[in-house]
Amino acid sequence: MKTSAFKNIYFLDRSLIHSLPTPVATYIQSQGLLSSINGLNTSFCGLISYQGKNYFFFPRQSNLIDIKQDPVRYCSMLMQALLKFAQLSRTQIRNPEDGADEIGFEKLEMFKYLIHDFQQHGIFKNEEVHLRKNSGKSDWKKTINRSISYPDSSGHPVYLDVFGKHRTSANSEITRIHAAILKQVYSNYGFIFTRNHNVPYSLKQFGDTNLSIDTQISILKNEIRNHFADRQTLLLKTLIEYLQGFKGNHQKNQIIGVTRFHVAWEHMLANCFENVIDINSKLPKPVFVRYDGQAIPAKKSGMRTDIVIKDTALHTLTVLDAKYYEATTVENSPGWSDLVKQFFYEKALKEIIDFQDYQYQNIFIFPGKEVIFQKIKMQDQQSGDFLTNEFPEILCLYLDPLEILKKYFNNEKISLKYFFNDREK
Known part of the structure; x- marks a missing residue:
């Protein structure tokens, strides 16, 4: 098994498919990692390993200049934040339509386990x-x-x-198999967990095995029978799983990431803000009234807020809608249906008894560092006046997706007051 480091290349989610190198563009199309809107843009965040190269796709509006200045840090942050999201998603009961379509994270967990096991116990002997x-x-x-x-x-x-x-x-053949696998993992993916590309010096003393993958698997399976300790048994099973995963896949092509990052964007923001409350169970829902007066609730219909922040001191409720839009022009910003929902959120909140003496504000959160739009208002087309009383304005907030990845992974919190204090300066 040869050990050769993959070359890393960086792109953004929602990139035009024809802007990518032809080989990986063709691979992405074959795997269906495209936007359902027009099929012309990628719809993927994470890692695509293809033909000896690692293609990292970051959230849209991430700053590629920042990423290329410190790629190890940002690639590590991206993959570990996505891994955390995928692990938490497994424990949550949700509608399949609300999922982010996580792919391949069991492989990333395998790499992490092999590295951590080696750091704690060393090479198998x-x-x-x-x-x-x-x-x-x-x-x-x-x-x-x-x-x-x-x-x-x-x-x-x-x-x-x-x-x-x-x-x-x-130093048995199993030692060489273990060392060869570790050298591959460290060389191609180790920096995700260790923040450097170096293969540990202690692994370089072991020669590579010349056995076929099938023979290596057979040797490992036979060795399991000689061990009863949990650590050795788990390690040997993981080595077998690694080899089976790449059997017939000599170029080690693989995909690890999410195809619907807008779901992860909402989840990460909800976990980063302070004083988030869940009020969805209190929001009114539509019912269909039959001719005989029987009211039948619409089970699948109804309002569901992304993030609601309660400020007890200021007596305010803020509804934040995580919008994974580019939001650099009117054309690539939220449309009428998004605006209507936001207007109705505020109307619905005013009907909840617990919050009738509160003030309300609506905010769209977009990915990005540069503020393009500050707010959205409704305007009378004849007089040109803003209809602020009838349709409360929606504020626009742009947050750096790289910063959100960092805060989410490190369990850091964001205060909404910080952004509005900054605007008032």
Whole structure:
């Protein structure tokens, strides 16, 4: 098994498919990683390993200049934040339509396990225990059974020959298999967890195995029978899983990421803001009234807010809608249906008894560092007046997706007050 580092290349989610190198563009199309809107843009955040290259796709509106100045840091942050999201998503019961379509994270977990196991326990070695005279740790049971004792002046037995256990380690074929796999993992993906591209020096002393993948798998399966400890058994099973995953896939092509990052964008923001509350169960829902007066609730219909922040001191409720739009022009910003929903959120909140003495504000959160739009208002087309009383304005907030990835992964919180204090300066 040869060890060769993949070359890393960086793109953004929602890139035009024809702007990508032809080989990976063709691969992306074959895997269906395209936007359902027009099929002309990618719809993927994460890592695509293809033909010896790692293609990292960051959230739209991320700053590629920043990424290329410190690629190890940002690629590590991207993949570990997505891994955290994928792991949390498994524990949540949700509508399949609300999922982010996570792909391949079991592979990333495998790489992480192999690296952490090596850091804690080192390379796998077969240990043999030999019985030696006057060497190693004393084994008094063997000594009493095998040696002749002589009484001392007090009548106590003295053994001239003491048997001891001498433990030796052998660099077996399994050691070479383990080392070869670790060198591949460290070389191509280790920086995600260690923040550097270096293969540990201790692994370089082991030569690569010349055995076929099938033979390596057979050897590992046979070795499992000789071990009862959980750590050795789990390690051997993971090595087998690694080899089986790349069997017939000599270029090690793989996909690890999410195809609907707008779901992850909402989740990450909800976990980053302070004082988030869940009010969806309190929002009114539509019912269909039959001719006989029976009201039938619409189970699938109804309002569902992304993020609601309650400020008890200021007596305000803020409805934040995580909008994964480019939002640099009117054309690529939220449309009428998005605006109507936001207007109705505020109307619905005013009907909740618990918050009738609160003030309300609506905010769209877009990915990006540069503020393009500050707010959205409704305007009378004849007079040109803003209809602020009838349709409360929607504020626009742009947040750097790279910063959100960092805060989400590190469990850091964001205060909404910070952004509005900054605007008032």
